[in-house]
Amino acid sequence: MIERPEKSYDLAVIGAGMAGMAAAIFAAQRGLSCILIGNGGGLLLASGLLDLLAVHPVTQARPWPSPYAALAALARTQPEHPLARIDAPSIRMAFEAFVSALADAGLDYAPLDEHNRSVLTSLGTLKTSFGVPLTMLAGVDALLARAPCLLLDFRGLREFSARQIVSTLGDHWPQLRHQRIDFPGFEAVPEVFAAHLARALEAPQTRARTLARLRPLLGDAHVVGLPAILGLGRSREVHAAFEAGLGLPVFEIPSLPSAVPGLRLLGALEAAVAALGVQRRHPCCLRALKHSDSTALLDLAGGERVRAKSVVLATGRFSGRGLTADRQGVRESLLDLPVQQPASRDLWHQRDFLDPAGHAINRAGLRTDAAWRPLDASGKPAWPNLYAIGSILADQDWMRSQCGSGLSIASAWAAIEQVAQQRCATAVNQR
Numbered sequence: 001m002i003e004r005p006e007k008s009y010d011l012a013v014i015g016a017g018m019a020g021m022a023a024a025i026f027a028a029q030r031g032l033s034c035i036l037i038g039n040g041g042g043l044l045l046a047s048g049l050l051d052l053l054a055v056h057p058v059t060q061a062r063p064w065p066s067p068y069a070a071l072a073a074l075a076r077t078q079p080e081h082p083l084a085r086i087d088a089p090s091i092r093m094a095f096e097a098f099v100s101a102l103a104d105a106g107l108d109y110a111p112l113d114e115h116n117r118s119v120l121t122s123l124g125t126l127k128t129s130f131g132v133p134l135t136m137l138a139g140v141d142a143l144l145a146r147a148p149c150l151l152l153d154f155r156g157l158r159e160f161s162a163r164q165i166v167s168t169l170g171d172h173w174p175q176l177r178h179q180r181i182d183f184p185g186f187e188a189v190p191e192v193f194a195a196h197l198a199r200a201l202e203a204p205q206t207r208a209r210t211l212a213r214l215r216p217l218l219g220d221a222h223v224v225g226l227p228a229i230l231g232l233g234r235s236r237e238v239h240a241a242f243e244a245g246l247g248l249p250v251f252e253i254p255s256l257p258s259a260v261p262g263l264r265l266l267g268a269l270e271a272a273v274a275a276l277g278v279q280r281r282h283p284c285c286l287r288a289l290k291h292s293d294s295t296a297l298l299d300l301a302g303g304e305r306v307r308a309k310s311v312v313l314a315t316g317r318f319s320g321r322g323l324t325a326d327r328q329g330v331r332e333s334l335l336d337l338p339v340q341q342p343a344s345r346d347l348w349h350q351r352d353f354l355d356p357a358g359h360a361i362n363r364a365g366l367r368t369d370a371a372w373r374p375l376d377a378s379g380k381p382a383w384p385n386l387y388a389i390g391s392i393l394a395d396q397d398w399m400r401s402q403c404g405s406g407l408s409i410a411s412a413w414a415a416i417e418q419v420a421q422q423r424c425a426t427a428v429n430q431r
C-alpha cells in the first residue's frame with residue numbers, strides 16, 4: 001500500500017456522476033480547492049442530452065415546451081421537489097456554467113434558450129430535452145420542418161438502423177429516406193461498433209474516404225442524419241468536416257446506451273475538472289467519513305486519508321449504490337443517514353408496473369434542509385458542512401419527469417453556493 005501524506009481541501013465531493021462532476025466544476029470555478037472521489041456513474045450510459053424538466057405532473061405525463069414554465073408549475077404543485085426549491089435564475093446560471101465548461105473541454109452544446117427541443121432517437125421515437133449537443137441540433141430543425149432528409153447507417157452496426165427509423169416515422173415524414181454503406185476499412189468485419197467508427201473518423205484520411213462514399217447518395221437531401229459516430233474527443237472537428245465535406249447540415253442521432261455521446265460527455269467532464277485543478281481519485285471509493293465540528297476526515301479505498309472542510313454527497317441511487325435496499329428497507333450506504341421511504345415494502349411499487357403515477361420507491365431518498373444539508377433522525381442537519389445533491393435526494397422521480405441532468409446540475413449549483421457562503425462566513429469570523 002502506498003502511504004500518501006494527508007492533504008486538506010475546502011471541499012470533498014463523493015461520487016463522480018453528473019451531480020458530482022457538476023459540483024466539482026462549480027466549486028473550482030469559485031476558487032474552492034476540491035477533491036472528487038469516485039467513478040463516472042451513469043455518465044457512460046448517458047445520451048448526451050441534458051434534460052431539465054420535460055414532464056409534469058408525471059401522473060398525467062404532461063409534456064412542456066418550456067422547462068421554465070414546467071418548473072413554475074412544479075413549484076406551485078409540488079414544492080417539496082428539489083428542483084422546485086431552486087430559483088429559475090440560479091438554474092439558468094448553473095446550466096450556462098456547465099455547458100461553458102464542456103465547451104472549454106471541446107464538447108459544444110446548442111445555445112440554451114427557454115425551450116425544450118424534440119430530438120429523434122435511434123428507435124425512431126422522439127425525446128424531449130433541454131441541452132442538446134451541437135452535433136444533434138440540425139436534426140431538431142429537420143424534424144420540425146420535415147425537410148428532405150437522408151439517414152445513413154453502416155453495415156455491421158447492430159445498435160442503429162436507419163431503415164427502422166424510417167419505417168417508424170415515414171408516415172409523418174414522407175421525405176425521410178435511408179441508405180446503408182460499408183465503413184471504409186471495415187468492409188471485411190461482420191460487426192462494427194459506434195465507438196470504433198467514432199475514433200476512426202478522427203483520422204482525416206478515413207473521413208475523406210467516408211465522405212467520398214456518402215456524396216453520391218445525397219440526391220435531393222437538404223440534411224443528413226447518421227448514428228452518433230462523429231468523433232470521440234474531437235466531435236467539434238469531425239462534425240464541422242462532415243458539414244463542409246457534404247455541403248449540408250449534418251446531425252447525429254443518439255443511440256442506445258452505452259454509446260458514443262456518453263463516452264464524450266464523460267471524457268469532456270473529466271477534462272473540465274482536470275483543467276480547473278480538481279484533484280481526482282478514481283477508480284476509488286470512500287470507505288468511511290468522520291467529522292468534528294469544523295473538518296471531515298475521509299478514508300479512501302487504498303489507505304489514503306484526506307481532510308475537507310465541507311463534503312458533498314453525490315453518490316446516486318440504487319445503481320450508483322448511494323442507496324441500498326434490503327428486507328428492512330432502504331438505507332443510505334455511506335453514513336447511514338435516514339432515508340425518506342414508504343412505511344413498508346408493500347408500498348414500494350404500484351400493482352401495475354406501468355402505472356402512470358410511478359412507484360413510491362423511486363421517490364425515496366435523503367431529505368435536506370433549505371441549505372441542502374441532509375437531515376438526521378431528529379430532523380436537524382446531520383453535520384453543518386455536509387450537503388447532498390443529485391438523484392439521491394427524496395421527493396423526485398427523475399426518470400418519469402425527465403429531469404435527470406437538471407436535478408444534478410441545479411442541485412450542485414445550489415449546494416456549492418451554500419458551501420461558498422459558509423466559507424465566506426467562516427473567513428469573516430476568523431478575522
Ligand SMILES: Cc1cc2nc3c(=O)[nH]c(=O)nc-3n(C[C@H](O)[C@H](O)[C@H](O)COP(=O)(O)OP(=O)(O)OC[C@H]3O[C@@H](n4cnc5c(N)ncnc54)[C@H](O)[C@@H]3O)c2cc1C
Nearest residue numbers: 015017018019038041042051286315316320390391404405
Ligand atoms: C441509462 C441512463 C440514461 C440516462 N439518460 C439521460 C438523459 O437522456 N438525459 C438526462 O438528463 N439524464 C439522463 N440520465 C441521468 C443522468 O445521467 C444521471 O444519472 C442522473 O442525473 C443522476 O446522477 P447522479 O450523479 O446523482 O448519480 P450517479 O450517476 O448514479 O452517480 C453516483 C456516483 O457515486 C458513486 N459512489 C457511490 N458510493 C460511493 C462511494 N462510497 N465512494 C465513491 N463513489 C461512490 C457511484 O459509483 C456513482 O459513480 C440517464 C441515466 C441513465 C442511468
